[in-house]
Structure formats: structure tokens, C-alpha cells
Amino acid sequence: MGALRLSFGILLLVALSASGKTFPFEAVRLTQADARSFPAIGFGDREAAPPWSSTTPSCRAWPGSHDWPSDPEWKQLNVSLGGALLRPSPAASACYQGDNYNETTCRWLLDESRRTHFWIEEPLSTLTQWPQGSTCPLALNAEGTCTRGGFPEYVVNATTVKHVQAAVNFARNRNIRLVIKNTGHDFGGRSMGAGSLSIWVHNLKDFEFIPEYTVGRYSGMAVRVGAGLESWEHFNHMAANNISVVAPGGGTVGAVGGWISVAGHGSLTSKYGLGADQVLSINVVTADGRFLTVDPNKHKDLWWALRGGGPSTFGVITSVILKAYPPISVTNGGLNFAVNPSLNNTPPSTDPNSLTDLASFWSGVSLAYRYCTNIIAAGGYCFSYIYPLGNNSFRFTSSQLIPNITAPAYRALLQPLYTQLSTLHNIPVTLPTTITSSLYAGNGRRTGSGDFPVNTRYRSRLFPARVWQNDTAWADVFDAIRAGVEEGGYNFHGIAYSPTTEIAGWPGADSAVNPAWRETALHAIFMEVVPVGLSAAQARAADARVQAYVDRWQALMPEAGAYMNEGDPAEPEWQARFYGEKYARLVEVKGRWDPWGVFWASTTVGSEGWEVVTEDGYPMGQNGRLCRVGKGV
The missing domain is CATH 3.30.465.10 (Uridine Diphospho-n-acetylenolpyruvylglucosamine Reductase; domain 3)
Known part of the structure; x- marks a missing residue:
């Protein structure tokens, strides 16, 4: 009879999965019996949740504080999770004298890990280090000590819904800061936090x-x-x-x-x-x-x-x-050229597209961006970078990808751009004679290696399509791009596309997506690598410097929004930039579904009532206690 029940249970899970209702890992859920055996993971009642008041704790629990769970409680949580609770050390601790020191491991992390999947599979790390506080940077012969900094105290390796539920309930009931992490692609520090419990959903791969x-x-x-x-x-x-x-x-x-x-x-x-x-x-x-x-x-x-x-x-x-859609073919071509006027008439490299005239370079880049509207109209996108190389030298790299287009049609669409670049701007580029297409899905042999933690910081804006319709408006906007690259020394990343309301269709057109997306023609980003070890004052000065260039964009396009995933966590007026006119409604939804404020991350809905209190005041760092604004310790 037991075998029959087991077989029926397996058949039920298969049937549910086949209908698209649930995965087997989602059928493993927290029960009231689990909660009775360990009340700290008991469910909440939204209707009975008290409003925040002066009697509510001003800060989240902190390791060593009176309200931090005892070791037996953490052990009991681990029992409830079936052993899924982790307390990993920072990977870079292998480079520091102490219990975790291992020179071989340290060298491997520095030299070989970027060719593997290590950093994506690592439960603490994100691919951007600065929000952590730089308390354990990866370095050979590292000096000082490695501390946890902004990394979570504990991690739940979630492989079932029960794991997620227990972690959420424990954090809510015990007043613990909660964060959520997946692969670590996090440019703003949302998936880390000192003194936090992290829900790591990376292994939910069905x-x-x-x-x-x-x-x-x-x-x-x-x-x-x-x-x-x-x-x-x-x-x-x-x-x-x-x-x-x-x-x-x-x-x-x-x-x-x-x-x-x-x-x-x-x-x-x-x-x-x-x-x-x-x-x-x-x-x-x-x-x-x-x-x-x-x-x-x-x-x-x-x-x-x-x-x-x-x-x-x-x-x-x-x-x-x-x-899901039928198979899509994509046709992709590259357009690249560089300039090094400081070398007079000597080519700066073996690149046949190298220029010696700075004016030609910038006029060609401007033309390439304006021409992207033709790519967008064909359902494609332009993906590009402008790199300052030093000594008044710059490189422009781009690709133009268009789905479901024939090679002759692709050539006909792109040829005018190449002709104008060559004849009007003296840029020696020619459209490749052979244009090939491939399946969007590829050959099914992709791998996930090649990521390595860096300190890249992004500042972005969604440029509205109206700018492309006016020569003067475009000239002003492009001058602001050029200034950030040429004067500021920032890399510029531009992605041209247009996800209009009509393209979004049903049900996408009615969602909380920032309305600025529906009007955009270019997702524009200034990028910089933040040096490790900046003081708080130095970081604030660096922020102000790049913000001045972003402010030029905003002055020219007051309605421009920004993409939070590739935006600045210190974005001024982030509510308007990341959410637009939908923010007020989102706050209402947040209040209904999370009256306790369980879920918090920088620049998320309702987050303005809380702040991370760091010891040194590093802007937007996560190495500190989470407290209500003005109530920090």
C-alpha cells in the first residue's frame, strides 16, 4: 500500500508539471505542523500585522545584539531546513592569514577562476564588490584581515519552496534583515547585506x-x-x-x-x-x-x-x-573603428578602420547611433561601446542584430550607413560581403563560464525616441555623451531598442514597468571601475563627478527614466527615475502584501524609510546595520 501511495504521488507531481502548474520542488512546502514544532518559522497574518510605530524596533537584529537569534535557534532553523542553512566564509579569505589561508586556492581564484563557473556558484559573492565594503578584497599576499563586511551572516540554499518559506518566516518573526540572491549579477548591492539572512535561489533550475x-x-x-x-x-x-x-x-x-x-x-x-x-x-x-x-x-x-x-x-x-515563440533566426554584423590623433598619420594599430581625425570619429559615432532607428524599425537592436583609451584616443565598437531577416535585406538596410560613414565622414569601413544568419537559440552548447568579480558601477538613462526626430536635440544629447567619455573618461555603453506598448501586447502592456521604457530608443550608460579602498569622502566626490555628466542628460530629457538593474543605487530621485508615475501605486501594493517590511533592498519600493548605517558613511555601502531613517545606532 505504501508503494502504491508513493507511485500515486509521483504521478501527481508529473501531471501537475505537465500542465504547467508547479514544479516538483514547489510541491515541497512548509506546513502548520512544521510551524508548531518550531514557532519561529510560523506563518504571518497580513490582516493582523501591526503598523510601524514607535514601539517597533528601530533597527533589524544585529549579530551580538539582544534580539539576535541564539546559536540553538540557528541550529533549529537548520534542522527545519533539512541542513540547507550555510554559513560560508568569503572566498577571498583564502588569501589572508588565518584558518582559511591557502596560497594555492588564492592563486587559483586570481588566475583561473574566471575561466570557470566558480563565482556564479558561490553563495556569498556578487560580481560587483564595492557595496560589500571592500573588507576582504581578492589579492595575492593580502595584508590585514578578511572580515565578512556586507556579506550575509547566513545563507539558505533553497532547493524547495519550503526552504524559501521557512527563511522568510524566520526573518520576519525574528526581525532579521532578509536578502535574495541568484547568480550574483548585482551592480547595486541588493543581494547582500551585513547581518542578514540570504535566500539563495540559484539552484532552482527546473x-x-x-x-x-x-x-x-x-x-x-x-x-x-x-x-x-x-x-x-x-x-x-x-x-x-x-x-x-x-x-x-x-x-x-x-x-x-x-x-x-x-x-x-x-x-x-x-x-x-x-x-x-x-x-x-x-x-x-x-x-x-x-x-x-x-x-x-x-x-x-x-x-x-x-x-x-x-x-x-x-x-x-x-x-x-x-x-514561447517559433524558432527565430538572427543576423548580426559588427561595425568598429578607432581614432588616435596623437600619433598624427601613424596608424595606432593594425586595425584597418583606425582614424587620425578626431572630428571624423565623433561624427561617425553620432551617425551610427542615429541610424539605429532603422534597425529598431526592423525589430532589431544596436549594441555598442565607446572606450576612452588615453592620450586622446577612442574606440567605438558596435553590432547590429536583426531577427528574421534575409541576408540581402540586411545588406540593403545597412549599406546606406556604411556608405555615409565612408563618403561623408572619411571612415574606412565597408559592409562585409558575406552576411550570415544563425538561430537565436544557438546550437544548444552554451556554457556559463567566464565571470569574475569587478567593481563596475553603472549610471544610466533611457533616452526618449523624440530626441532622434530633432537635429538640434540630438546634437545636444550627443555632445553630453561625448563630454562624459572625452572629459570624464567614462566608458559609454549604448543599447538601442524600442519596447513600445504595442510590442508589449497582452498582458505586458498593463504592468508596473516604468513608462519611460515605452518611449525609449536608447538605453545609455556611463560605466566606471571603482578603485578598491576608496574612503567615504573619495567615493562621494567620485559620485558627484559622474553625476554631473548624467545631470546634463537629465536637463536635456527631463522625462528620461533609468533601468534599475543597470542604474546607480545612489540615483537622485530614484523613485521617479526607476518607476515613473507608477511609484505611488506600487507603494500601496507593497503596504498590502508586506506590512512588516520584510523585503528590503536599496531603491526598491518603500525602501526610503530605511537606511544602512555604515561605520564610515560610505555611500550606498551594505556593510552596516539596517535601521529606520534617523534611528540608527
């Missing part, structure tokens, strides 16, 4: 192809994606199932989760819209510890907010159902 799925006005192919699936894995599943799905371009970016929660852009943005526009259903654990399915028919306010309303603020997503 995937399911659903040949027929219907909800509301949508009927067609779909896929169910676990929250921890990386983009490279997503593409391999596409190839195996002969389909296409809108996905992040970066191979190790999480394919859902924080990507869709903010907006999510990629190479199909002009054809099918943003990542958030693809969502048909979401499974999520909310602040009370409940596991819900949210879709156009259920929990409509949360459904609206989870698509574009910000990550780590309304719940922990465990899986998502997305639209």
Missing part, C-alpha cells in the same frame, strides 16, 4: 516546455522556468525544444527573478518586448510565508506589481511561465 498554454487572451506555446535558471541554460533548453524565448543577453544572468521584476532587456526587445512583457504566471512566496500562484486572474494587484515593479520587494519568485 525547466518545462508547455506546447499549449492558455490564460486570458493568450493561447500558444509557453515555458515554465525555475528562478535559478541562467540565460545560457535557458538558451540550451530553447535549442533542445526548437523554440525561442525572450532572455537576457548575458549568459550567466538569471533568466527570470530580478530580470523580469525590473523590466529585463535583450536582443529581441524591439521585436517581442521586455522580459516582463513575456510573463503569463508567477509562483511566489510572499512576506507572510504563503506560496501563491499569481496571474491575470488571481491576486491582480500583485500580478501587476511583480512585472516591472522592482526586485526583492514583493516576494521571492520561485518560477515563472513565459511566452
Whole structure:
């Protein structure tokens, strides 16, 4: 009889998965019996939650404070989690004298780890170091001591919904700061926090192809994606199932989760819209510890907010159902040229596209960006960088990707750009004679290696399409781009696409996505590498310097928004820039679904009431206690 029950249970899970309702890991859930045996993981009651008042703790619990859980409580939590509670040391501790010191490991981390998947599989690290506080930088023969800094105290390696629920409930009931981490692609420090409990969803990697799925006005192919699936894995599943799905371009970016929660852009943005526009259903654990399915028919306010309303603020997503499309072919061509006028008429390299005239270089770059509107109209996108190389030298690199276009049509569309660059601007570029296409999903052999922690910081704006329609407006905006590169010394990253409301379709057009996305033609970013070890004063001065160039953009385009995932966590007026006119409604949804304020991260909805109190005042650092504004210790 026991074997029969077991077989029936397995058949039930298979049936549920085949219908697209749940994954097996989502069927393992926290029960009231679990909560009775350990009340600290008991469920919350949103209706009975008291409002924040003067009697509410001013700060989250802190290691060593009177309200920090005792060691036996942490051990009991681990028992409830079946051993999923981790307390890892920072990876770079191998480089410091102490119990973890290992010179061989340190050298491997420095020299070899970038060719592996190590940093994506590491439960603490993110690919941007500065928010952690630089208390344990990776360095050979490192001096001083390695401390945890802004890294979490404990990590729950979530492989079931029960793990997520128990972690959320424990953090809420014991007043602990909670963070959510996936692959570590985090430029703003949202997935780290000193004195926190981290929910690591990286290993929720299930995937399911659903040949027929219907909800509301949508009927067609779909896929169910676990929250921890990386983009490279997503593409391999596409190839195996002969389909296409809108996905992040970066191979190790999480394919859902924080990507869709903010907006999510990629190479199909002009054809099918943003990542958030693809969502048909979401499974999520909310602040009370409940596991819900949210879709156009259920929990409509949360459904609206989870698509574009910000990550780590309304719940922990465990899986998502997305639209799927027939196989898509993509045609991609590169356009690159450089200038080094300081060398007079001597080519700066063997690059045949090198110039000696600075004016020609900048006029050519301007033309290339303006021509991107033609690529967008064809459903494609332009992906580009401008690099300052020093000594008044610069390099422009770009690619123009267009889906489902023939080689002759691609050549006909791009040839005028190359002709104008050559004849009007004296830039020696020619369109390649051979234009080839490939499947968007590739050959199914992608890998997820090659990431390494760096200190890159992003400041971005979504340039509205209206700028391209006026020569004077464009000239002013491009001058501001040039100034940031030429005077400021910042790398410029530009991605041209247009995810309009019409392209978003149903249900994407009605979501919490920042309205600025629907008017944009260029996602523009200034990038810099933050030196390790800056003092708080030096960091604030560096912030002010780059902000002056971003302010020039804002003055020319007051309506311009910004993409939070590639934006500045110290963004002034971040509510308007990241969320636009939808922020007030998002705050209302936040209040209904998380009256305790369980979910908090910098620049997420409702986060302005709290701050991280660091010892040195480093701007936007996460190496400090989370307290209500003005109530810090």
C-alpha cells in the first residue's frame, strides 16, 4: 500500500508539471505542523500585522545584539531546513592569514577562476564588490584581515519552496534583515547585506516546455522556468525544444527573478518586448510565508506589481511561465573603428578602420547611433561601446542584430550607413560581403563560464525616441555623451531598442514597468571601475563627478527614466527615475502584501524609510546595520 501511495504521488507531481502548474520542488512546502514544532518559522497574518510605530524596533537584529537569534535557534532553523542553512566564509579569505589561508586556492581564484563557473556558484559573492565594503578584497599576499563586511551572516540554499518559506518566516518573526540572491549579477548591492539572512535561489533550475498554454487572451506555446535558471541554460533548453524565448543577453544572468521584476532587456526587445512583457504566471512566496500562484486572474494587484515593479520587494519568485515563440533566426554584423590623433598619420594599430581625425570619429559615432532607428524599425537592436583609451584616443565598437531577416535585406538596410560613414565622414569601413544568419537559440552548447568579480558601477538613462526626430536635440544629447567619455573618461555603453506598448501586447502592456521604457530608443550608460579602498569622502566626490555628466542628460530629457538593474543605487530621485508615475501605486501594493517590511533592498519600493548605517558613511555601502531613517545606532 505504501508503494502504491508513493507511485500515486509521483504521478501527481508529473501531471501537475505537465500542465504547467508547479514544479516538483514547489510541491515541497512548509506546513502548520512544521510551524508548531518550531514557532519561529510560523506563518504571518497580513490582516493582523501591526503598523510601524514607535514601539517597533528601530533597527533589524544585529549579530551580538539582544534580539539576535541564539546559536540553538540557528541550529533549529537548520534542522527545519533539512541542513540547507550555510554559513560560508568569503572566498577571498583564502588569501589572508588565518584558518582559511591557502596560497594555492588564492592563486587559483586570481588566475583561473574566471575561466570557470566558480563565482556564479558561490553563495556569498556578487560580481560587483564595492557595496560589500571592500573588507576582504581578492589579492595575492593580502595584508590585514578578511572580515565578512556586507556579506550575509547566513545563507539558505533553497532547493524547495519550503526552504524559501521557512527563511522568510524566520526573518520576519525574528526581525532579521532578509536578502535574495541568484547568480550574483548585482551592480547595486541588493543581494547582500551585513547581518542578514540570504535566500539563495540559484539552484532552482527546473525547466518545462508547455506546447499549449492558455490564460486570458493568450493561447500558444509557453515555458515554465525555475528562478535559478541562467540565460545560457535557458538558451540550451530553447535549442533542445526548437523554440525561442525572450532572455537576457548575458549568459550567466538569471533568466527570470530580478530580470523580469525590473523590466529585463535583450536582443529581441524591439521585436517581442521586455522580459516582463513575456510573463503569463508567477509562483511566489510572499512576506507572510504563503506560496501563491499569481496571474491575470488571481491576486491582480500583485500580478501587476511583480512585472516591472522592482526586485526583492514583493516576494521571492520561485518560477515563472513565459511566452514561447517559433524558432527565430538572427543576423548580426559588427561595425568598429578607432581614432588616435596623437600619433598624427601613424596608424595606432593594425586595425584597418583606425582614424587620425578626431572630428571624423565623433561624427561617425553620432551617425551610427542615429541610424539605429532603422534597425529598431526592423525589430532589431544596436549594441555598442565607446572606450576612452588615453592620450586622446577612442574606440567605438558596435553590432547590429536583426531577427528574421534575409541576408540581402540586411545588406540593403545597412549599406546606406556604411556608405555615409565612408563618403561623408572619411571612415574606412565597408559592409562585409558575406552576411550570415544563425538561430537565436544557438546550437544548444552554451556554457556559463567566464565571470569574475569587478567593481563596475553603472549610471544610466533611457533616452526618449523624440530626441532622434530633432537635429538640434540630438546634437545636444550627443555632445553630453561625448563630454562624459572625452572629459570624464567614462566608458559609454549604448543599447538601442524600442519596447513600445504595442510590442508589449497582452498582458505586458498593463504592468508596473516604468513608462519611460515605452518611449525609449536608447538605453545609455556611463560605466566606471571603482578603485578598491576608496574612503567615504573619495567615493562621494567620485559620485558627484559622474553625476554631473548624467545631470546634463537629465536637463536635456527631463522625462528620461533609468533601468534599475543597470542604474546607480545612489540615483537622485530614484523613485521617479526607476518607476515613473507608477511609484505611488506600487507603494500601496507593497503596504498590502508586506506590512512588516520584510523585503528590503536599496531603491526598491518603500525602501526610503530605511537606511544602512555604515561605520564610515560610505555611500550606498551594505556593510552596516539596517535601521529606520534617523534611528540608527
